[in-house]
Amino acid sequence: MTALLRPGTDEDADGFIRLIGDCWSEYPGCILDVDGELPELRALATYFREAGGALWAAERGGRVVGMAAARPLGHDAAHEICKVYVDKAERGTGLAHALMAAAEAHARDAGAERLVLWTDTRFEAAHRFYEKRGFVRQGSIRILDDISNSLEFRYAKPLTGLAVEALDAAAAASAERRLTDLLVACVADGASLTYLAPLSPAAAQGYWKQVSSQVALGKCVLLAAWLDGEMVGTVQLLLDMPENAPMRAEVAKLMVAPQARGRGVGRALMRRVEQTARGIGRRVLVLDTRAGTPAASLYASLGWTELGTIPGFELGPDRQPADVVFFWKALG
Numbered sequence: 258m259t260a261l262l263r264p265g266t267d268e269d270a271d272g273f274i275r276l277i278g279d280c281w282s283e284y285p286g287c288i289l290d291v292d293g294e295l296p297e298l299r300a301l302a303t304y305f306r307e308a309g310g311a312l313w314a315a316e317r318g319g320r321v322v323g324m325a326a327a328r329p330l331g332h333d334a335a336h337e338i339c340k341v342y343v344d345k346a347e348r349g350t351g352l353a354h355a356l357m358a359a360a361e362a363h364a365r366d367a368g369a370e371r372l373v374l375w376t377d378t379r380f381e382a383a384h385r386f387y388e389k390r391g392f393v394r395q396g397s398i399r400i401l402d403d404i405s406n407s408l409e410f411r412y413a414k415p416l417t418g419l420a421v422e423a424l425d426a427a428a429a430a431s432a433e434r435r436l437t438d439l440l441v442a443c444v445a446d447g448a449s450l451t452y453l454a455p456l457s458p459a460a461a462q463g464y465w466k467q468v469s470s471q472v473a474l475g476k477c478v479l480l481a482a483w484l485d486g487e488m489v490g491t492v493q494l495l496l497d498m499p500e501n502a503p504m505r506a507e508v509a510k511l512m513v514a515p516q517a518r519g520r521g522v523g524r525a526l527m528r529r530v531e532q533t534a535r536g537i538g539r540r541v542l543v544l545d546t547r548a549g550t551p552a553a554s555l556y557a558s559l560g561w562t563e564l565g566t567i568p569g570f571e572l573g574p575d576r577q578p579a580d581v582v583f584f585w586k587a588l589g
């Protein structure tokens with residue numbers, strides 16, 4: 258039986274305080290001092306209502322076993338997700354996803370275009386959860402100067418419609434798990450992306466770790482696309498060119514989750530990667546892909562010039578030699 262999700266009330270104070278205290282006690286050095294540092298926990302529904310936000314409680318057998326809240330930030334059409342806690346015994350049941358889905362739906366209905374949240378740098382399980390839901394690290398660490406000596410990461414994601422953003426090294430590292438799922442799904446679907454199915458998640462994650470370090474070294478621009486808050490696509494601009502070719506870059510590893518195809522994500526990623534290249538003075542772009550694929554049609558429709566086809570240049574999903582077509586584009 259799943260827990261009951263309902264609006265949180267001020268009368269839930271004892272339940273919320275016990276739940277947060279239990280969660281913090283899993284991490285050495287995390288001390289909950291309600292009256293000294295978080296007095297709002299005594300009337301949390303009022304606190305979020307006055308901030309224009311909302312609070313949820315999950316209850317089982319009269320006991321609070323989960324909570325989440327959301328509030329507008331008053332700038333950038335952004336909402337902050339706050340106070341996401343789930344009782345240890347309820348983890349892995351989908352309750353955390355249900356709480357986040359409620360908070361995200363509320364923010365969307367309130368007109369938010371972006372979600373942000375802060376999470377203690379020690380709460381690694383929470384990081385994995387937020388990353389799974391498409392959040393990426395953004396900006397620098399916040400120092401709380403509290404008795405727990407808390408340091409917090411900021412996570413964020415676009416919430417509505419189709420959005421493409423560049424990931425810096427921290428964001429890229431935080432996106433590795435989601436990008437791993439994406440690469441594994443696209444390779445399983447037969448994509449021309451270097452690997453042959455079945456691609457193990459460990460090998461895919463190793464690949465994305467290399468990409469994160471290339472981003473950190475300034476040798477690669479990594480773009481990600483979100484559709485309605487879910488990270489569904491990516492592409493790279495490879496910048497590590499010979500000394501005599503500073504005007505050149507290669508577009509690589511364009512991929513869109515199979516269930517998100519045909520909705521303009523691939524086109525948006527390609528437009529943004531071209532715009533990025535132009536912005537940093539890379540005027541001549543090259544790429545290649547398997548002949549006859551949707552990707553080849555996309556590049557042609559975006560004005561890329563087909564250079565030619567090399568027969569049997571890679572293995573297709575059936576492990577038989579397949580033709581590869583090369584494209585180039587000069588940016589005005």
Ligand SMILES: CC(C)(COP(=O)(O)OP(=O)(O)OC[C@H]1O[C@@H](n2cnc3c(N)ncnc32)[C@H](O)[C@@H]1OP(=O)(O)O)[C@@H](O)C(=O)NCCC(=O)NCCS
Nearest residue numbers: 448512513518519520521522523524546551552554555558
């Ligand atoms: C290629 C890929 C990125 C396209 O992503 P997408 O989000 O579905 O593309 P879009 O919805 O933006 O479509 C843009 C254009 O691509 C072309 N296209 C997309 N899917 C197509 C298909 N199944 N058949 C033919 N053309 C197709 C069309 O020109 C389309 O324009 P239109 O919608 O005006 O007809 C996606 O199919 C993919 O991830 N494929 C596997 C990975 C891969 O092969 N990557 C290339 C590495 S070089």
